[in-house]
Every structure is written in structure tokens, then in C-alpha cells.
Amino acid sequence: MADISLNAGIRSGLTQLNRTGAQFRQTTDRLATGKKVASAIDNPTNFFAAVNLNDRAEGLSSRLDTMGQAVQRIQAADNGISTIRSFVAAMKGVVNNAIGNTDSDARAALGKQFNELINQVGTAAADSSYQGKNLVQSTGEDGESETVQFNETFGESTLEVKGFSIQAGAYDSTTNVVTDIDTTNVDGTSTVSLAGHTNGGAGGSSTVGALMLSSQDSTTAVGIQSYATGGMSTTTSAESASVNWAGSGYQELLSDVVTQLEAFDNALKTQSSALATNLSTITTREEFSNNMINTLKEGADSLTLADLNEEGANLLALQTQNQLATQSLSLASQNSQAVLQLIG
Numbered sequence: 001m002a003d004i005s006l007n008a009g010i011r012s013g014l015t016q017l018n019r020t021g022a023q024f025r026q027t028t029d030r031l032a033t034g035k036k037v038a039s040a041i042d043n044p045t046n047f048f049a050a051v052n053l054n055d056r057a058e059g060l061s062s063r064l065d066t067m068g069q070a071v072q073r074i075q076a077a078d079n080g081i082s083t084i085r086s087f088v089a090a091m092k093g094v095v096n097n098a099i100g101n102t103d104s105d106a107r108a109a110l111g112k113q114f115n116e117l118i119n120q121v122g123t124a125a126a127d128s129s130y131q132g133k134n135l136v137q138s139t140g141e142d143g144e145s146e147t148v149q150f151n152e153t154f155g156e157s158t159l160e161v162k163g164f165s166i167q168a169g170a171y172d173s174t175t176n177v178v179t180d181i182d183t184t185n186v187d188g189t190s191t192v193s194l195a196g197h198t199n200g201g202a203g204g205s206s207t208v209g210a211l212m213l214s215s216q217d218s219t220t221a222v223g224i225q226s227y228a229t230g231g232m233s234t235t236t237s238a239e240s241a242s243v244n245w246a247g248s249g250y251q252e253l254l255s256d257v258v259t260q261l262e263a264f265d266n267a268l269k270t271q272s273s274a275l276a277t278n279l280s281t282i283t284t285r286e287e288f289s290n291n292m293i294n295t296l297k298e299g300a301d302s303l304t305l306a307d308l309n310e311e312g313a314n315l316l317a318l319q320t321q322n323q324l325a326t327q328s329l330s331l332a333s334q335n336s337q338a339v340l341q342l343i344g
Contacts, residue, residue, distance in 0.1 A: 037304040046303040053300040057293045059152025067286050069131065070148045070161060074279045077135035077163065080128025081272045084121050084136075084166065088265050091117045091224075092258060099254045104246040111227025111245035118211050118226055122168025135163030135275065143216050150285045159285075161278045164215040164271045210242075213267045217274075222267045224260045 037043045037050070091114055098110040125137040138144040143163035151157035211224040228242030243253045 035304050050300040050303040053296045053303075056152055057296040057300070060289045060293050060296075063149050063152065064286060064289055066149055067282050067289070070146060070282055071279060071286070073130040073133060073135060073146065074161065074275050074282070076130035077128055077275055078272060078279075080124055080136045081268055081275075083124045085265060085268055087117050087121045087124065088261055088268070092261050095254050095257050095261065098245055099251050099258075107250060108227075108246045114227050114245075118168050118224070121166065121211055125166040125168070135161065136166055138163065138165045143214070145216065148282055150289070159278065159281055161282075162216045162274070164213060167212050167214075168210075211264065213264055213271075215267070215271060222260070222263045224264055225257055 037046045040047045094110050094114045094117065098107045098114075101107050101110070122137075126134070128134055128136040133144055133146060135144060135146070143165040145163060146161045148159045148161060149155070149157070150159065210226055213222045225243045227245045243257060244250065245254065
């Protein structure tokens with residue numbers, strides 16, 4: 001082929017056809033893929049800039065899952081708090097009823113109802129867990145924590161959600177055992193404490209229990225004393241968790257229990273407010289992350305995506321150029337044919 005000589009017109013026509021063909025292939029690729037930069041070969045600067053933007057968007061997207069789970073965990077805790085506050089309100093009603101009742105047997109019956117409500121508060125707290133983590137009750141003393149990650153880089157932007165712990169020390173009528181409460185330093189009612197004693201109380205037969213709330217922001221716990229049938233003993237540490245509803249001086253003792261219930265309810269509201277603030281922060285960051293992900297992806301797309309309208313117009317223009325180049329090559333070859341006619 002090197003021995004064959006082409007005249008200038010034919011060579012120019014072939015060059016134009018080759019150039020148009022390459023542009024035609026590039027345009028059809030862009031229309032097929034929707035991208036003007038599909039690899040680093042097309043445009044290294046834009047390609048790697050888009051990769052970095054997409055990587056950051058993917059990192060933020062992965063954080064959205066953990067934020068969503070944190071929101072659900074807080075909502076589970078809030079459901080538990082609402083339920084517990086309902087029980088506390090019922091407990092207030094029981095105590096107020098007992099204060100105005102002169103019948104010791106009736107007060108004893110009300111005391112048993114009160115202790116059952118303590119049990120219900122404890123079970124409601126235990127049932128407020130979500131995916132193995134409970135912000136209302138923990139195996140430790142003051143509550144569990146959860147660190148929520150916001151930034152795509154681990155540890156760079158976080159929020160610590162602090163839970164609290166509601167512990168119920170309640171009497172088990174089957175085993176006659178009172179459950180343990182580890183919390184100490186009870187605000188205003190420092191005698192409220194349990195150590196897992198059995199049958200604490202005068203006469204060796206007492207229905208005792210207690211309810212305590214401790215938080216991570218304070219070393220002070222709020223406690224509620226329970227009903228005891230046999231009166232308070234001076235020989236067991238379980239006595240301090242119980243109040244003799246049926247004995248003398250019950251009005252003053254039960255008034256103290258009302259005060260304890262109010263303090264407990266106020267502590268619940270404080271913890272609920274803290275969780276609500278955390279929930280608001282997380283949902284705000286969720287919205288921010290979604291907006292940022294959209295911004296990053298749009299930025300990456302602007303660097304790599306093709307304008308399909310422009311590429312469609314380019315395709316039509318290239319088809320026209322290809323036809324013109326073909327006609328030009330045909331005209332150039334006709335000059336050579338004229339020489340052939342002279343020879344013939």
C-alpha cells in the first residue's frame with residue numbers, strides 16, 4: 001500500500017472521513033452511556049474529582065442507616081417513658097387513695113396494687129430496648145450510651161446519646177425474693193435501697209420493693225419506697241425500701257411517697273427532654289446529610305455526564321459531515337478516472 005500514491009483531494013477526503021468517524025463513535029458512546037467522561041482516559045482531572053465526590057456521598061449514605069437506627073432507638077425509649085409515666089400517675093392515685101382511707105386492711109390491699117405497679121414499671125423499662133440496646137434500663141448503674149456518627153470520616157463528627165437506668169426492686173410472691181438495686185445516694189430519700197434480701201420486714205414476712213432512676217449526668221438517683229405488710233424492720237437493709245401502709249403514721253409516710261413519685265416523674269421528664277433534644281439533632285443531621293449527598297452527586301454528575309441534547313445535535317451534524325466527506329472523496333476520485341479515460 002505504501003507504493004500507491006493518492007492525490008491531495010482523495011487524501012484530504014479520507015482524512016476527513018476518519019476524523020468524522022472517530023467523532024461519530026465518541027458521540028454514539030456518550031449517547032449510549034450518558035457520560036462524557038467514562039474513564040480516566042477521557043479526562044483524568046474530571047474523572048478523579050467525580051470519584052472523590054461520589055465516594056464522600058457513599059460514606060454519608062452509610063451514616064444515614066446508623067442515624068435512622070438511632071432515631072428508632074430513641075423513639076423506643078420515648079415510648080417506654082410515656083408508658084412508665086402512665087404507671088407513675090396510677091401509683092399516685094393509689095397512694096392518694098390510701099392516704100384518705102382509714103381502713104388498714106384496705107390500705108394494705110392498695111399497697112399490694114402499688115407494688116404491682118412497681119413491677120410493671122420495671123418490665124416496661126426492660127421492654128424498651130431496640131436491637132439489643134436499652135436507653136431506659138441498663139445492666140450497669142446509670143444507663144447505656146450510643147455514639148452516633150455523622151461525618152463520612154469515623155469519629156470526626158459525632159453525638160453521644162446518653163440513656164438512663166430505671167431499676168425496680170420488686171417482691172416475687174413465688175420465691176419470696178426481692179431483686180437487687182445497685183443504685184445508691186438517693187436524693188431526698190436516702191433510705192431507699194435494696195440489697196436482694198429475702199423477706200425483709202418485721203415478722204419475717206414482708207412484701208417490699210423499690211423503684212429507682214439514675215442518670216449519667218448526675219451521681220444522684222431518685223427512688224420510690226414500696227409497700228410493706230409487716231412494718232419496717234430495724235434488722236434488715238431491705239427495710240429502708242418499704243413503708244408500712246397499714247400501720248400508724250401512714251399519712252405522713254405516704255405523703256413522703258407522693259413526694260418521691262413527683263421527683264421520679266420530674267426525673268423522667270428531664271430525661272425525656274434530653275432524648276428529644278438528641279432526636280431533633282439527629283433528624284436535622286439526617287436532613288443535612290441527604291441534602292449534602294444530593295449536592296455531591298450533582299457535582300460529580302456535572303463533571304462526567306453528557307448533555308444528551310448537545311450530543312444528539314452533534315450526531316446529526318456528524319452524519320451531514322460524513323455525507324459531505326463521502327461526496328468530496330467521490331469528486332476527487334473522478335479526476336483520476338478522467339486520466340484513465342484519456343489513457344483508454
